[in-house]
Amino acid sequence: MTTRLITTRQDRGQAIAKLEGQIKRIDANTYEVLSQSGNGTYEVLNTSIGWMCQCPDHVYRGVKCKHIHAVLISQAVRAEVAIRRIKPITSVTECIYCGSTDLKKDGLRKNKSGAIQKFKCRTCKRYFSFNIGFEKMKHNPQAVTTAMQLYFSGESLRNTQKSLRLLGVEVSHKTVFMWIRKYVKLMKAYANKIVPNVSDAWRADEIRFKVRGNMKYLFAVMDDETRYWIAQEVADRKHSHDCFNLFEQSKNLMGKQPRTIITDGLYSYAVAAEVVLDEAKHIRHVRLQGDVHNNKMERMNGEIRDREKTMRGLKTKNTEVFQGMQIYHNFIREHQALGKTPAEACGIQVEGKNKWLTLIQNASKS
Ligand SMILES: [Zn+2]
Ligand SMILES: [Zn+2]
Numbered sequence: 001m002t003t004r005l006i007t008t009r010q011d012r013g014q015a016i017a018k019l020e021g022q023i024k025r026i027d028a029n030t031y032e033v034l035s036q037s038g039n040g041t042y043e044v045l046n047t048s049i050g051w052m053c054q055c056p057d058h059v060y061r062g063v064k065c066k067h068i069h070a071v072l073i074s075q076a077v078r079a080e081v082a083i084r085r086i087k088p089i090t091s092v093t094e095c096i097y098c099g100s101t102d103l104k105k106d107g108l109r110k111n112k113s114g115a116i117q118k119f120k121c122r123t124c125k126r127y128f129s130f131n132i133g134f135e136k137m138k139h140n141p142q143a144v145t146t147a148m149q150l151y152f153s154g155e156s157l158r159n160t161q162k163s164l165r166l167l168g169v170e171v172s173h174k175t176v177f178m179w180i181r182k183y184v185k186l187m188k189a190y191a192n193k194i195v196p197n198v199s200d201a202w203r204a205d206e207i208r209f210k211v212r213g214n215m216k217y218l219f220a221v222m223d224d225e226t227r228y229w230i231a232q233e234v235a236d237r238k239h240s241h242d243c244f245n246l247f248e249q250s251k252n253l254m255g256k257q258p259r260t261i262i263t264d265g266l267y268s269y270a271v272a273a274e275v276v277l278d279e280a281k282h283i284r285h286v287r288l289q290g291d292v293h294n295n296k297m298e299r300m301n302g303e304i305r306d307r308e309k310t311m312r313g314l315k316t317k318n319t320e321v322f323q324g325m326q327i328y329h330n331f332i333r334e335h336q337a338l339g340k341t342p343a344e345a346c347g348i349q350v351e352g353k354n355k356w357l358t359l360i361q362n363a364s365k366s
Contacts, residue, residue, distance in 0.1 A: 009057075012036075013069020023074050024259055025200045026283070028225050033067040044071050084194070088352030089361045092130045095121035116140065133186070133364035139179075143169040145356035147176050148183065152328035183360055184324040190363035191327060192253060196346030199225035200259040202250065202280075204269050206238055207304050218304060218322060219243065221250045224262065226345035227335055229326045230254060234319065243272035251276060331355060 016022045016033065024032040029046035035055070042054045044067050051072070052058065057065040094101050100123035109118045109129045117130045134141050143164060150160040157173040164171060201224040206217045217238050221230040231249040235241040251257055257279045263269040265284035273282045304325070331343045331350050338345050352358040 009064065009066045010069050012066035013071075014073055016066060016070035017073040023070055024281075026260055027201050027262070028199075031071045033070055036066075042067050044068055083347050083349050086348065086350045086358055086362050088354075088358040089132055089365065092117075092119060095119075095124060095126070096128045097121065097126050098124040100124065133183075133360040139169060139171065141354075141357050141360070143167070143171075144179050144183065145354055145360070147179055148324070148328075148356050149332075151176070151180055152324050152332070180324060181320045183356075184320040184327065186363045187327050187359050188320075188323045190359065191330070194348060195253075195255050196223075196226070196228050196330075196343060196348055198223035198228050198230065198254055198258075198346055201225065201262065202230065202258040202260070203262045204243070204246070205264060206235075206241075206266070208238075209304050217241065219246050221246060223342070223346070224260075226342050227338065228342040228346050229329045232322055232326060234322065239266070239268070241268055243268045244276055247272045247276035327359070331359060 016036065022034045024041075026032060031044040032041045033044055033053075034041050044054075045052045051064070051068045053065050053067045055065050055067055057063060058068065092103070095103060098121060100121055102122040104120045104122055106118045106120040106127060109116045118127060119130065120127050131137075131141070134144065137144065146167065146169075147160050147164060150163055151157065155163070157176055161171060161173040161176050164176070202221055203224050204219070204221045206219045209216055209218065214236075217235045218232055219235055219241060220232040222228065223230060231246055231253060233246045233249075247261075257277050259280055260283060261269070261273050261277050261280045262283045262285050263273070270282060270284070273280060329342065331341055331348075332355050334341055335345075341350075343350065350358050
């Protein structure tokens, strides 16, 4: 008897999960499920003692009701979405000039910081080296990607330059910055074409930072569940900043609207959300120290603060710095709470030991 009842509740939950618009995700631990008898909605909460629902079945019988089943099933469906793999390109199969596959390895080409495999095409008799994304660079991929890792994990340009010197790479800090701008631009254009599987609850927040004594604000939108950094914009002012473009960008890049947009209550978010994210419920979350909203944006705050110390001397309009931070945040650095990168949480797996290299190679080929 009991077994049959549980099966029935699970089946009903499955039926609810299959229908459009029955479950609304408020955040990772809060859902609203439409009452199937048409009497409003039930709140389904993930608490320290397990999932709770407001419906009579759960409240009076203490059972896992169909609403809880529906939420759990809808979560499982999201998790099953196919993973997109971005693989390193480790070998060359055809001539870059004529496309012939009749190639011969022709020793190594030495440059200032390492060696690169050279090839001779037996068909057109031309030589080329395997160096996707770094074709005209005097320095090898290792030097360039090491510089990016150092810089985006918080080192100053000068420290990055000094560390490179220890590896035998002699470049000025201006050259390092040139590399960063060039490759961030390339990777950003590539990243914009990838649509991550973000959740239906997004957060918008602004982070203060100073450049040469002037206060600036980074407005950012982040996915609540995966912490994927969706879009951003640098502004001179906080209260009078127009957030239309920020939300428009977010919607276009993700190819959808969220069902919930959580903000700190800044008026400009409300104005823009009402027009641009018109399908979303806007939740104004007044910030309290140590609260959830704050914690979720906290890491990004830390990333900006680290950067702030090293940004003196740079112009803020160097948006590549923020775009690079965004790439580092989404694709490179593992998020402690998630145990994976935000991109991985969204079904995008960048493979290879050197993820910078994998991204640059794929960005150059696309
Ligand atoms: Zn219920
Ligand atoms: Zn050829």
